[in-house]
Amino acid sequence: MNLVPNSCLKDSMLKEIGFNKIDDLFFDIPNQIKAKELNLPLGLSQQETEKKLREIAYKNQSVYDVLSFRGGGIKPHYIPAVVKSVISRAEFFTAYTPYQSEASQGFLQAMFEYQSLIAELTGMDVANASLYDCATALGEAALISTRINGRKKFLIPRNISWEKKSVLKNYLKGPNIELIETPFDIKTGKIDLDHLEKNVDENTSGVYIENPNFFGIFEDDVDKIQDIIKNKDALFIVGIDPISLGITKSPGEYGADIVIGEGRALGNFIDFGGSSLGIFASKKEYVRQMPGRLIGLTKDKGGKRAFCMTLQTREQHIRRGKATSNICTNEGLCAIAAVSFLSVLGGDGFENLSRINFENGQILASKIKTVNGFKMMFDSIHFNEFVVKCDKDQTLVNQKLLKKGIQGGLVIDNWYEELSNCMLFGTTELHCESDFDEIVSALKEV
């Protein structure tokens, strides 16, 4: 196998263009900084490489080796074979950004369909062709809010994942936007409405809430939240788990101006936290302030329907320092996975998926509740994650569960001291009755 075809022709090619040896092409690198031989091993054959990687892979245990109930906003979902087939087409995964629209109609149409489906799910007018992940989408949402209304105070719930919060803080450093955290109600796990009302004012650029929130709980006082925000003309930004949208209203229906989310669950592997898909959708009036690529429908010279990247004057390759964002490479293939996932499930299939996730969330919670020493932390309706309080050291519980081949809930009191001995459990359609029985009997023994 040879990945560098002209290595055998290099002498003749050099000669043809008037050079003697390869190093003559590098004469412009000063001697002082010419590299010594790299301290890396020699290359391996494909077969040797595969063998080496197999040995490394076997040091891992996947969610199919260990029964996983770990929450935290990322959980494995079933990926239909069609999705794997679509994203393994080299025409999609080995293409570049579709700068030449005539040679990229397939990708462009698929992305137009992605935008359309995300707009439908979120209840927004438009969606972009993806950002890196939900955390960076939140960062961009805060930045667009300030671009739209010039205000510099952004509100988030205290209970969003610490990783997301940390990313957001980094995105706010440039324009120096103030960040206010709204506490959660210790009984319900929902946002503290009084605190929110006191803190939203005429300097507030935007207010972010999550539905379901980090504790898996539905923020169902959205009518009140919307009133508080709209009273001060701030932007209402909602972060979603797309899988929940088959049974809940779309945020557009309860007044959201911008909707973001993590789209990995739509047909992508959990990939150790990679293969992320930042969803970003908004009302049409904000489209010129949007970050990232947008695909538009237009016509070709002969009047035939055609697709192309559009409103590119927002983007860095045209506008440079005045662009709405610096993003160039996004998560195109993950968006292709999402559009094929939604297409193969259809509306019926997607609603069903959403329902099963909700139901499994209720079943697992009700079963864990029956175990002595484990109770629900909050008394609200949750989706497919929920917080359990136990009367033992939860890290020890997890260690014992692992010995039985189970990953227990995510330990969360590092970030919320009032939630000592609490764990965030998560389930999806991948779990069945016997999995629930397995964890329940394991919890009885730990």
Next chain:
Amino acid sequence: MYKSAVYEEPLFSEMISCTKGKFKPVDLLKKTIQRTTKLNIPDVDETQVVRHFHRLSQMNFCIDSGIYPLGSCTMKYNPKICEQIASWEKFVCTHPYQDISTIQGNLQIMFELEKMLCEISGMDSFTLQPAAGAHGEFLGMLLTRTYHQYNNDGKRDEVILPDTSHGTNPASATMAGYKLIEIPSTKDGTVDLGYLEKTLSDNTACFMLTNPNTLGIFESDIIEIAKMVHKAGAILYYDGANMNAIMGKARPGDMGFDIVHINLHKTFSTPHGGGGPGSGPVGVKTSLEKFLPIPKVIKTKDGSYNLDYNKPESIGKIKEFFGNFSVLLKAYVYITMMGRDGLKEASEIAVLNSNYMKEKILDSKKYSMPYKDIRKHEFVLSCEKLLQEKKVRAMDIAKRLLDYGLHPPTIYFPLIVKEALMIEPTETESKDYLDRYVETLIKIADEDSEIVKNAPNNSPVKRVDEVGATKNQVLTWNMI
């Protein structure tokens, strides 16, 4: 050469939908958030869905279809083995919050990849978290900020960059809150040292540079540049988009750069996925190491791997979890397979291929090439002469190339070359492909201008009305 299929493929929303039953609201949900109506997503049979995406894929050029010489994009062939390994369940079905003992393989990949990138680039430490090159640049700018603030030098609010820089550079610096100062290039197409010296001051936070630059020219004054920048107390940032020119030949760390980002989806051959997922690891010198994002993968005394979150000076996170893991994995497989010998050869032949094409094209005298002659992995032609003589523009040539089944180069960039065609063949193209590309470019220059201006004719659509798309915004099927 590539020939696209041509379908009149309907939109998914135009397919015949067979939805079953009525929507049943979930009673447990409060009315305020309870869905009461069906989602408007068509229910189509699996056969139709598969054919839909299959047909769409057949109207899309990709690296497996043929030469894809987009300048600054490094569209090299992506070895299939990388893809295959990155699909193993043991890797892709692991949860980022799993117990450390169950993810030792993943951590080993990340630990060793960091070391590999350090060796290739000459830096001291890396983070693998950024999802793309621009994301890495943004992190680099935040690290710059943190570094100066840490040294009580936070008043530095300017970033200097040459007029040849990638568009992401100024955009990233702006996002991090910096003012921009763009400096002109010399008549050689390189950094103007006098101008740079004049521009550097106590307010300079950073100088961003690509080397070789976007004209494909190696900045031979780099040692002098580094001295000047450091003397002014500023950071020297390396945009690693053009790293494919110098592997095993020169290292940014040795040149004096303090922060670098590397595009794994360029130099290290992970596929671009039509725009991502990518990966833009950021490497730094020791003085900046403590500011890198958390966590850091460490190797413990007993040889096992762990995650270190205890870094009080760290800027925190730039992306959730550990970066786009499967992309990291593919790059790891690629580097393992290529080894030190293969990586060096890749850069050598990438530069040879580029210079070979350049010489052949310039011999024809149909195109010109402003600025210095010797180029690295890419070169930038100008077709200004064709514009003057025949009113044929770079855009027209690009579209005409499509008629010959060849993907056009990057056009109209860098901005300092008029009617620019920016060509980067990479090392994975055979001489045969290079020759055909050269012949076709020369042939097009001699063609009747009307034919060229009316191209493409063999694509699924004729020239697309991009202006119309902006004027009449149709961004979803509901807006039709």
